[in-house]
Every structure is written in C-alpha cells, then in structure tokens.
Amino acid sequence: MQDKNISQVVISRLPRYFRYLGDLKDEGFERISSGELSKRMNVTASQIRQDFNHFGGFGQQGYGYNVNYLYEEIGKILGLDKRHNLIIVGAGNLGQALANYMNFEKRGFFVKGIFDCNSEIIGKKVRGMTIMDTKDLAPFIKENNIDIAVLTLPKQGAVEIAKTLVSCNISGIWNFAHCDLEVPDSINVENVHLSDSLMKLSFKIHENEN
C-alpha cells in the first residue's frame, strides 16, 4: 500500500487530511473532488492529488474520491487501525492532563500506566491508575506490550529515561521534554516542544512591528 520513503512534509499533512475527511463524513458527504477539498483546506488541488498518489490511487477519474474510503485508507496509513499501548512518564500537570485526556482511546491509543520518580506522588492515583516508580519502568514495558512512551518530565530526567526506553527497544517516544533526544534510528521520536511553539507565536506577533 505504501511507497518507500515518503517525505516528512507529506507525512505531516496526513493528519490534517484525516481531520477534514472526518468532518466531511460527519457532514454526510459521500464524495469529494480534489478541487472542492482544496477550497476547504486552503491548499492546491495539485498538492492533494500528489499527496494521495504517494500511497496509490484512491480516486476515480470523473468522480473524485469516496469520502468514507479515503478516510479509512488514510487512517490505515497512519496506523490508526492498530492498537497502541502507552505509558506516561512524568506525572506532573501535563502528564496527568494527557492521562485524563481520553479522546486518544477512540483512535486506538490506550494509556496503560503512569510513572514518576518523585516519591511524594508515587502511589497516588490518576484516572484509576496508581502512579508507579520509574525504577520499575523496564519490566512494565515488557510485560504490558508497551509500544509508546510519553515523556512529560524535565529534560534531565528525559535524557535518562530515554536510555532506559532504548534498552527496552520501545517503538516510539512522544517527547514533551524541552530537549532533543539522541536515540538510534530504529526508535521513532515525535517532539512536542510547547515552548518552541509559543516562541514562534511571539515571533509572528512582533514580526511586523517596526
């Protein structure tokens, strides 16, 4: 189904397509042309067709794309037909918020455990789960088929924990720590640098000031 080596920039557009197709589905659309979709999404129809064609032909000449089919296929490309078991490492404000934010389950992402290294909060409960000690991370990952670790802790801790995760051969790291992690190529890292994002906003605000 999938071409080898899809460029990063194409990948980063897929979730947005998925989101718009979900909306179209909810609104009762059965088919959509690249032209109509391009108007909705503010991108060129050319780009839409090019992007979709990286993964094979989803459309039909003279008709366009079937909304349901396209939605399903992009979901599969994104791996949303698979189940993922997550753990959250770092039970601070953000970690707890993500643990409680359970729209992820709808897409197949299940939080199986939450960890912290602070003995004052270890043992407390978050969303029915007892906060565990990060010392016990490695066996938990193996026993519970964890494939994604969410890092919501300070950067010093994150670098440490990343080493453990590498040794556990975790599939993916969703990194909210304010640092870049050095891991082997076989381990996938997706960074969410909130402070970087806020700085970008600040830049834009002041860009046209002087």
Add this chain to the structure above:
Amino acid sequence: MQDKNISQVVISRLPRYFRYLGDLKDEGFERISSGELSKRMNVTASQIRQDFNHFGGFGQQGYGYNVNYLYEEIGKILGLDKRHNLIIVGAGNLGQALANYMNFEKRGFFVKGIFDCNSEIIGKKVRGMTIMDTKDLAPFIKENNIDIAVLTLPKQGAVEIAKTLVSCNISGIWNFAHCDLEVPDSINVENVHLSDSLMKLSFKIHENEN
C-alpha cells in the same frame, strides 16, 4: 534588525537555536563557530549561517559567534524581551496544566486569567486564579491588555471563542483545539494539534512494517 518576510521554515528553526545557545551559555561557552554548532545540532553549517544572516551579521570572520550576544539577539527576534499577557480559555485538564506550568513566566509570558463556559467549574480556583465565565471574556481582554489567548477547549467552542477574540483584536491565538481557525491575517495563530502529532508518531512506527 529584521528582514521582511522571513520564510516559515527559518522561523520554525529559531527556537531550537535559542535552546542550544542557552545550553551553551549554561555550559560556559563564550564563542561558537557555525561548524561546531552544526555538529551539536545535526544541521549543516551553511544552513546556520544562512539562517542567522536573514537578521543581519551576528558573527565575526575568523572568530565565530559570541554565544551570549547571539542568544540575546535571537531572544529579541523571538520577542522574548517583551512582556506578554495571556489568558487561558478552557479550564479542563490541559488548560489547568498550562496554567500551572509556569516556566513560561521566565520568558515573559504571564497568565492573567482563566475562563470556562461550564458553570460547574466557574468560580473554582486554579493557581490562585478564579475561573471566570467566558461571557466576560471581551471586557477582561481590554482591561488587562491581554495579547495572547490560549485555546484549550473543544473545537465547537473554539470556533465561537475565536470570533470573540477577533472582535477584541487580540494579537495571537495559541490554539490547542482540534480544528483550524479562520481569522483575519492580522491575527496570528499558532496551532498545537496534539492528536496530529500522535498520528505522525503512529505513522512512523508502522512505516517500515510491511
């Protein structure tokens, strides 16, 4: 100091430079060459020099860049020398986490208020602030010189609130809602689509599977 129309891709790299320069500063470096920095950051030295030169010459031939000076200058470019007053709209898990996450203050971002439309939580306290009714948003923005609104609410609500914010002529919107906002060009939007990010990670995990 600033060229007109810096490309998005350059802007998005600035916070990362800022982060690395902060680290270098903390480690006691006084100067750094584009070559050394390129090794640390895993980008080409050419790119570093090109990027910095969009904003004028920060370096000196034969010497390199002064770490402190460069750090300060990039901070100014990012608007971090200015004070920003924020409000958080949506006092759910994520909103409360961001309200409590006060590393932002260090960079000049001050949370001045938190709002929600749910009458059950209006009046409760988060980090010493009483949760206010979103109905009272507009006057609060004007009276408190709010320039950034953080949207941490469901998409239906976000679209509504965005209209209000536009009418208040807010400078920036930091949007965590799972939708794109349609606002005039004069209003800067920075999106943080967490579910998009998680989907990208999922894609990478399954990319080389079959």
Add this chain to the structure above:
DNA sequence: TAGATTGTTAATCGATTAACAATC
C-alpha cells in the same frame, strides 16, 4: 458519448548545500 476529474509528467519555485572571496 461528453463532461468531469484523476493520475502523472513537466515546469516552476523555493530551500538547502557547496564554494569561496571578504575580513577579522
């Protein structure tokens, strides 16, 4: 069949990298 719209190739545009003259 005629009209619509895709899939795909070719042209354009922009971003990255390489190279080197300027200069500290």
Add this chain to the structure above:
DNA sequence: TAGATTGTTAATCGATTAACAATC
C-alpha cells in the same frame, strides 16, 4: 601576516504548482 571563519553568491536538490493525457 597566516589561519580561521564568516557573509554571500552560485549550484543543487526537493517540493509545489501547472498542465494535460488517461479514463471513469
């Protein structure tokens, strides 16, 4: 001065857009 390294121009690479033949 000689060495190092920037600032900047030129070459390359990749991504976007335009165009159109294929086809439903």
